[in-house]
Amino acid sequence: MESVGNNTGNCDELIIKQQREIEKEIIESTPLVSEELPLTCLVAEYNGDVVLTAKIEDLAGKYKYIRRTRPDGNCFFRAFAYSYLENLVTNSRAYHDFRILAEHSKDKLIQLGFPSFTLEDFHGTFMDVINRVSPDNIGGSLQAKNELHCVFNDQGYSDYVVVYLRLITSGKLQENAEFYQHFIEGDLSIEEFRHQEVEPMFKESDHIHIIALCTALGVGVRVEYLDRGESGTVKTHDFPEGSQPMVYLIYRPGHYDILYPN
Template sequence: MAAEESDRLQSECDGETRGVNCLTYDEAIIAQQDRIQQEIAGHTPLLSDRLDLSVLYQEYAPDDQIYQDKIKDLHRRYTYIRRTRPDGNCFYRAFGYSYLEALLDGGSELERFKEVALRSKEELIRQGFTEFTIEDFHNTFMDLIALVEKRPAASELLAAFNEQTVSDYVVVYLRLLTSGHLQRETVFYQHFIEGGRSVKEFCQQEVEPMCKESDHIHIIALSQALNVSIQVEYMDRGEGGSTVTHVFPEGSDPQVFLLYRPGHYDILYK
């Protein structure tokens, strides 16, 4: 029905009535997207409980040999999966939760990360980000680190990440950290920006806004900004019976493990 409505409105954008009806079409598409997001939100938590990886088999037809083989390969190396809501923020949410969960045991890595997080606000301000704008997001980020320092049960951290405001504030701050790093290293990253845009324009359009999906450049930048190693298993319809593994930065010892399927990231566990 949604597709039929979209086609009907698009047809009205052709011909003599294009000007007025195209506005109607744009508004209808925005409303349709909002309804889809609301429906997803009503049925899908921001982060699920930890699930046996075998649940992936049920997502594809038994005779879909490409994906069934790749899931088998994935199952040889991983045991569990934690789903994230497919809202365009899944990379940052998956990274944020997975890394903080890994720090629940405390130790020197937690202390190092706390220092990096504390300094990050002033670094962003020196780059031109407005303190008033980023302060609340940074405070929420530090509050979660303080929670991790208390070494709570993983369920308590998960509950915090499933609170929409808290979780979204963390996503926003991780996006700002990614943007800040990209702009500090403009000379390097400019070579990877398409469409004739500057790094700053790319950040304003593709990094900082919520619900914008993430690609290699975002992962590399966040990994380097926080000095955290991320391993991503890429699973698509490409040839071969195994997923393609990328570690960011290359050659490092991964602390976060993610599964990527076109347009979406979930958390993996050994």
């Protein structure tokens, strides 16, 4: 029996080691947020897959560029934040409206019961990022976009933004728990779902995360779903339903990247 237990332990150690090696390779080879790339670069990934190539060609009629994000479980929040702020640096009025909302968001979370000592650092860094990409800074929107790219590829800043958006999402789920409970599969309560699937880093996002964040910030998001569904075209979904999108994302099973409309 001891030898069986030892073999199991060794197997577990090998699996963990392999996972760490894969994670290290991803970190070393993939930036947190890439430069703009032609959408057609996706074709090479699928190595002549007829169904997916046809869907990529369908997408290419609507979108010119893609910007990749690191596949680390935080991709939705990172892609959303980058894309939304990139829009705001060319729209001074919308930028200032969002800055006010972001400034007051900490007080709202404290009212919902989030501890202020937990929020201070994350909110402070979140506001620092917003201030650094202001369209009113010297150099204007071009300089702001360059600053945005630098900030989001700095692990410290970038991850703090992700954490704070996760907290905002969690707060919205708590605020409207009765509504969001219907979106949760299984027996998890809203509180359990928030603590297990929303607030921790590296947890992947689903419709419920997107709806809650978009509603909390008043931002429309369009997601294009690239999968092997029967339809020859890519399925599109707007969050919240009927909203005017400011952020465009592409979803492939388990991962979100940023899209740029033609």
